Amino acid sequence: MSASALPAVTPEAPVLLREDGAGIAVLTLNRGPARNALSLALMAALQAALDAIAADPAVRVVILKGAGPAFCAGHDLREMRANPGREAVEALFRACARLMLTITRLPQPVIAQVHGIATAAGCQLVATCDLAVAADDARFATPGVNIGLFCSTPMVALSRAVPRKAALEMLLLGEPIDASEAHRIGLVNRVAAGAELDGTVREMALRIAAKSPRVLAIGKEAFARQGELALEQAYAYAAEVMTRNMMLADAREGIDAFLQKRPPRWEP
Structure with a gap:
């Protein structure tokens, strides 16, 4: 990994970034006492880290996790109430939308490693990531309806990740679902025992990192774009x-390696 391409961080930074070997970048939301609520500072730090990763060809896959007892509890409600003006609120949601679009458009696949709770914009983060693995005691919710603030922006990612009625049940009831239900509806790919969560996510990341990074980037972009097209247009584009x-x-190397029954040697 090209360390010079990645921003330096301190242990007190709102987002921690480290290399986990084999082209894996680990991003840790670092507001544990606040359940990693998405303050403007945290979103700005995460945006900067993702922008740096997007420009670093040595990074092949990203793991997104949270410090402390939770993955992410959504937006920072105290910060929102302290800055209730329209301009401040608009800036907050613009920053959030940009962040989610950056994850979607990032050349590298992003895996959410979820423990504790992932609620509101935290659930949006999980739904936005390309893959997600949850601890067996994790909980997911879009509870805004309970406090007079419908989870409209989380709805965008959630409704694209799970079936319509499952999304609406979460949005209209505002009640948490457990990891097994999140897996059943397709919000997460796998569920692991808490002690095995790190290893399960790392093993998945290593398997992805072994692929051609150029092909991964092509495939991730194509998957997103074809989903926005009508069937005939999607086939033409694909x-x-x-x-x-x-x-x-x-x-050419991958096909030759397959025919010759040897491991492929991807270009650096």
Whole structure:
């Protein structure tokens, strides 16, 4: 990993960034006492870290996790009430939208490692990440309806990650679901015992990091774009993407390696 491309952080920073080996970057939300609520400072730090990662070709996969007892409790309600003016609120949600779009458009796959709670914008983070693994005691909710603030922005990611009625049940009832239900509806990919969460996520990240980073970036972008197209347009677009993909040296190397029954050697 190109350390010079990544921002330096201190132990007190709102987001911690470290290399976990084999091209894996680990981002840790670092407001544990506040359940990693998404303050403006935390979102700005996370945005800066993701921007740096996007520009670093040595990073092949990202793990997003939380310090302390929870993954993320959503927006910082105390900060929101202290700055109730329209301009401040608009700036907050613009920053959040930019952050979620950055995760979606990041060339590298992002895995959410979820423990404790993931509520409101924290649940939005999980739904936005490409993959998610949850501890078996994790809980998920979009509870804004209970406090007079419908989870409209979390709804965007949630409704694209789970079936319509499952999303509406979470949004309209505002009640938490457990990890097994989150897995059943497709909000998370896997559930692991708490003691095995780190190892389960790292093993998944290592398997992804072993793939061609160029092909991963092509595939992640294509997956997002084709989902916005009608069926016939999606096939036309996907055919063009596969044609470009086939022109890459990594595609030729991967096919040759398969035919020769040897591990592929991706370009650095």
